[in-house]
Amino acid sequence: xxFRFLNFPVYKDIKKYIGNIYSLSSKFPKDEQFxxxxxxxxxxxxxxxxxAEGSDRGSDADFKRFIQMSIGSVNETVAIFDIxxxxxxxxxxxxxxxxxxxxxxxxQLSAFRQALKSR
Numbered sequence: 001x002x003f004r005f006l007n008f009p010v011y012k013d014i015k016k017y018i019g020n021i022y023s024l025s026s027k028f029p030k031d032e033q034f035x036x037x038x039x040x041x042x043x044x045x046x047x048x049x050x051x052a053e054g055s056d057r058g059s060d061a062d063f064k065r066f067i068q069m070s071i072g073s074v075n076e077t078v079a080i081f082d083i084x085x086x087x088x089x090x091x092x093x094x095x096x097x098x099x100x101x102x103x104x105x106x107x108q109l110s111a112f113r114q115a116l117k118s119r
Contacts, residue, residue: 005055010108011048014070017101018044024098028089036080036089043076043106047105060116067113071106078102 005011021044025037047070054066078099085095 002054002106003055005052008051008055008112010105010112011051013101013105013108014051017098017105018048020098020101024090024094030086032089036084040077040080040084043073043080044074046070047077049110063117064113067109067116071109071113074102074106074109 021040025040028037049069050066054063054070057063057066057077081090081098083096084090085092090098
């Protein structure tokens with residue numbers, strides 16, 4: 001069996017994004033371990049998991065729905081970083097970097113979803 005999502009360029013970018021999120025969130029206060037840190041990591045992981053699950057669905061319509069869920073999870077991570085910035089858990093520079101990565105991933109996922117619509 002082939003896992004086609006492993007070959008998607010956006011999947012590789014998502015894994016880098018997840019790695020950056022784990023690195024940055026490890027610096028959040030310890031009392032956020034079961035709060036924002038946990039929620040952020042689950043949302044980030046969900047980006048990849050939805051893409052993987054959707055890639056094996058029987059129809060493009062189902063796959064598009066899972067891509068949309070991946071995009072929703074990216075949005076969730078951005079909202080959490082916005083909160084983290086406001087609470088001074090992350091600095092402006094790192095927040096800008098992570099948001100830039102998020103924007104790139106959303107653009108790729110949106111283009112992927114559009115390509116499926118035209119089939």
